[in-house]
Amino acid sequence: MGADYLAYAIIDSVTDNYFKVIEGLGDEIEIIEDEVMTDPVPDTLHKIHALKRETLLLRKSVWPLREVISSLEREETALIKKATKIYIRDHYDHTVQVIDTVETQRDMTSGMLDVYLSSVSNKMNEVMKVLTIFAAIFIPLTFIAGIYGMNFNPEKSPFNMPELNWYMGYPFALGLMAVVGIGLLIYFRRKNWF
16 A cells, blocks of 8 residues: 555545534534424524535535546546555545535525425414404404594484484494404304414
8 A cells, every 4th residue: 555545545534524524414404404393483594594504615625525536536647556546436436425415415404494484484474364363353343433433413414323312322332343343253263264
């Protein structure tokens, strides 16, 4: 074993360390993936971006190594023995495997980003749904209260709110509001809107 094998051994050691880094990134991806699925918080987005940046940097650092190994494998030179070329050829496959794994992890982080954004959007939709239900209930009640708050004089015309002088006018208005509000709640419940 000569200098050519020593060069191979150094490159092999570097690549083996890439596998350790990839394994650590894989563990980190699993943790963040669980966080995205259970309870995504704004900090999760920062973690996803940091992870995406790490995978991109790892890919950029492995890519030149692949090119170096490829050229060592292809070139015919007296410096590299045929026995070492077999190791280099095998090592080229390891380097391609590292790059493929990093690409897969990068795709996974992109997918996590999409899931995070969908989850946040779903939470926002739930909030908007609740606010819409409240608005849908209170708009008719506000309309009824607004009409009865105009205080037209019923003595000037029989059409000017004769129920203002009616003994049951106030309870009728409150009852009408209650019926409308409860009716809308029942309608929304039957539609499974809340």
